[in-house]
Amino acid sequence: MIISARSVVGYAMKTGLPFWQRYMEIDLDRAMTHERELPVGLYERFYAGSGLAAALLSDWSAGSMEGLAELLRTTDPLAPESRLIFFTGLLTGTVIPTACKLSVCFRSPLTGLWCESTAGGHFAARLKFCGIDGFVLSGAAREPVCLVIDAGHVSFLPALHLWGRTGIETSDLVKREIGDDFIVCAIGPAGENLVPFASITFDGAIARAAGRGGGGAVMGSKRVKAIAVRGSRRPALKDPDRLRQMVARDNAAIRKAAATLGQYSTAGGVERHEHLGNLPIKNWSLGSWPEGAARTAAQHFLPRSFVRNYACFACPIGCGKIVRIARREHNPNAAPSPLSPLPKGEGNYHIGHAPEYEACAGFGANCLSDNYEIVFQANLLCDELGLDTISTSNVVAFAMEAFEKGKITIADTDGLQLRWGSGDTILELIRRIATRHGIGTLLSQGVRKAARALGLEDCAVHVKGLEMAYHDPRAYTDMAVNYATANRGACHLESLGYFLGGRTTLPALGYPQYVDRHSNIGKGKVTFDMQNYVSVFNPLGICKFLLFAGVDVPKIAEWVTLATGWETSVESLLLTGERLFNLKRLINVACGAGRKDDTLPQRTLREPRPDGGAAGVLPDLEPMLNEYYALRGWDADGVPTRERLAKLGLETGNH
Numbered sequence: 001m002i003i004s005a006r007s008v009v010g011y012a013m014k015t016g017l018p019f020w021q022r023y024m025e026i027d028l029d030r031a032m033t034h035e036r037e038l039p040v041g042l043y044e045r046f047y048a049g050s051g052l053a054a055a056l057l058s059d060w061s062a063g064s065m066e067g068l069a070e071l072l073r074t075t076d077p078l079a080p081e082s083r084l085i086f087f088t089g090l091l092t093g094t095v096i097p098t099a100c101k102l103s104v105c106f107r108s109p110l111t112g113l114w115c116e117s118t119a120g121g122h123f124a125a126r127l128k129f130c131g132i133d134g135f136v137l138s139g140a141a142r143e144p145v146c147l148v149i150d151a152g153h154v155s156f157l158p159a160l161h162l163w164g165r166t167g168i169e170t171s172d173l174v175k176r177e178i179g180d181d182f183i184v185c186a187i188g189p190a191g192e193n194l195v196p197f198a199s200i201t202f203d204g205a206i207a208r209a210a211g212r213g214g215g216g217a218v219m220g221s222k223r224v225k226a227i228a229v230r231g232s233r234r235p236a237l238k239d240p241d242r243l244r245q246m247v248a249r250d251n252a253a254i255r256k257a258a259a260t261l262g263q264y265s266t267a268g269g270v271e272r273h274e275h276l277g278n279l280p281i282k283n284w285s286l287g288s289w290p291e292g293a294a295r296t297a298a299q300h301f302l303p304r305s306f307v308r309n310y311a312c313f314a315c316p317i318g319c320g321k322i323v324r325i326a327r328r329e330h331n332p333n334a335a336p337s338p339l340s341p342l343p344k345g346e347g348n349y350h351i352g353h354a355p356e357y358e359a360c361a362g363f364g365a366n367c368l369s370d371n372y373e374i375v376f377q378a379n380l381l382c383d384e385l386g387l388d389t390i391s392t393s394n395v396v397a398f399a400m401e402a403f404e405k406g407k408i409t410i411a412d413t414d415g416l417q418l419r420w421g422s423g424d425t426i427l428e429l430i431r432r433i434a435t436r437h438g439i440g441t442l443l444s445q446g447v448r449k450a451a452r453a454l455g456l457e458d459c460a461v462h463v464k465g466l467e468m469a470y471h472d473p474r475a476y477t478d479m480a481v482n483y484a485t486a487n488r489g490a491c492h493l494e495s496l497g498y499f500l501g502g503r504t505t506l507p508a509l510g511y512p513q514y515v516d517r518h519s520n521i522g523k524g525k526v527t528f529d530m531q532n533y534v535s536v537f538n539p540l541g542i543c544k545f546l547l548f549a550g551v552d553v554p555k556i557a558e559w560v561t562l563a564t565g566w567e568t569s570v571e572s573l574l575l576t577g578e579r580l581f582n583l584k585r586l587i588n589v590a591c592g593a594g595r596k597d598d599t600l601p602q603r604t605l606r607e608p609r610p611d612g613g614a615a616g617v618l619p620d621l622e623p624m625l626n627e628y629y630a631l632r633g634w635d636a637d638g639v640p641t642r643e644r645l646a647k648l649g650l651e652t653g654n655h
């Protein structure tokens with residue numbers, strides 16, 4: 001139904017809800033937009049963000065899983081008819097702690113499966129302030145465009161002059177052209193070149209990213225270079241006075257409980273993860289690396305580089321760190337890449353966002369580089385060129401091992417030595433991947449395809465084609481079940497179950513004490529419980545780092561109740577999480593995924609770490625998976641049963 005902005009916004013404001021019940025369909029083929037209304041009941045069942053996106057994708061199948069399967073089988077993720085969905089969370093843009101998140105949802109060109117990639121910063125709140133909950137891109141523009149969403153009105157601006165620019169430079173140029181009060185997301189050359197793990201960079205030089213799964217490539221296939229948003233219409237709250245009083249207390253408690261995260265960011269955990277045997281080292285093959293971990297941890301590099309803190313919208317933690325990054329010298333033999341200095345640079349330094357734990361682990365330990373400045377530069381290069389740091393660093397480490405084993409030679413690399421720990425190797429491979437230059441053509445396909453081409457599948461660390469995040473299932477065995485079953489592949493953020501192994505307790509979820517991180521007993525249930533809980537975070541638009549502060553399920557339920565007026569219990573919240581997880585599983589089943597794909601890379605399933613804090617530990621996956629399947633109500637092939645779908649309100653043709 002096409003409706004006017006006034007009717008929807010008026011309804012949302014009258015009912016006091018923190019969302020607008022409308023989104024924009026943006027037809028890039030015709031440069032046209034349509035406003036679409038959504039019923040409140042859809043939000044009650046699926047929240048918003050990635051939950052609403054999954055519900056909409058399912059409805060596009062004309063109401064049947066058979067239709068959905070046919071749609072997904074015949075639609076290439078990079079084809080014009082594929083959809084790229086940007087949806088804010090149910091609570092995004094409100095006073096609720098960390099309500100800053102946006103989900104970018106699409107079928108991944110890397111895995112062929114469902115993908116949701118989440119970004120923080122300030123873009124999502126500003127989009128919500130436009131009086132819409134999100135937008136859906138379909139088709140492909142004839143020439144590169146920049147979309148401008150200004151208070152709900154969409155404009156199509158020519159962007160051919162921006163094509164080839166970095167994501168960070170593009171953000172600055174767009175703001176100069178249309179106004180500094182816009183917030184911008186953009187792709188870099190990797191997205192333009194359709195690298196299947198290309199990312200989308202948000203907020204310019206402070207560089208938050210929707211990194212995983214290749215959303216940047218999907219955006220590039222549609223020839224959308226950038227999207228700028230500006231708005232000032234705040235969403236309503238059902239019980240604003242009580243909620244603001246509660247939030248004032250909650251913010252203080254969260255800030256105190258997550259003080260270490262606020263001081264050091266996630267990169268402050270590098271040494272701890274190494275000590276526990278959780279830090280992947282040398283393409284996941286070694287067990288300990290204490291001296292290198294110490295040199296690539298935030299406790300070491302922040303005193304030498306810190307400029308200021310950075311907080312996303314409504315965040316009391318403020319874990320972002322802005323740092324000085326040494327300028328790279330020009331290498332005349334490097335692959336072509338249109339790099340530019342960051343704004344506000346001084347002397348021999350850039351000013352940019354510090355790497356988080358995943359980038360420190362990936363470009364540090366996993367590539368055996370103990371030089372934090374190389375990690376800084378690699379992280380910045382990925383932000384500029386638009387590459388997911390997790391996938392990229394895994395690919396670089398894999399290439400180094402392939403070179404060591406003689407599967408990649410000097411002839412393949414145009415003379416570049418792929419040496420472990422070499423900063424020149426790391427930075428040059430990133431450039432070649434983004435530009436698909438030389439050996440970068442092979443590596444830009446991701447670990448799974450590169451390994452098949454080279455006959456090195458035993459060294460390829462991925463699940464369903466998504467390179468594994470840097471938390472080792474040999475250190476926390478529940479992560480084995482999560483990686484095997486997570487909807488977007490080897491994603492730690494679909495469970496975060498390792499938090500229960502020594503970082504936090506969740507009494508309302510049934511975990512008043514830490515769980516044994518090496519035991520295989522009960523880990524199917526840990527994964528089931530944590531996936532159901534964590535599944536509501538993206539749809540609500542809140543940050544999963546709240547788990548650092550021990551935020552338990554009742555608190556989230558209370559926030560939802562006061563914001564919406566819906567009586568939300570612990571049980572109903574978890575049921576919604578289970579519904580959302582199963583809906584995304586149904587999409588993957590339609591894409592052809594099943595039990596055969598719910599496994600781990602051989603390196604983490606068959607090769608124990610030789611020393612360190614997880615020495616000798618291997619996850620016993622099959623019994624844990626059997627326990628998990630029984631709890632999920634899935635059949636032997638990993639397909640949700642009709643009985644479970646009926647319980648969740650996801651009967652075929654009624655989702």
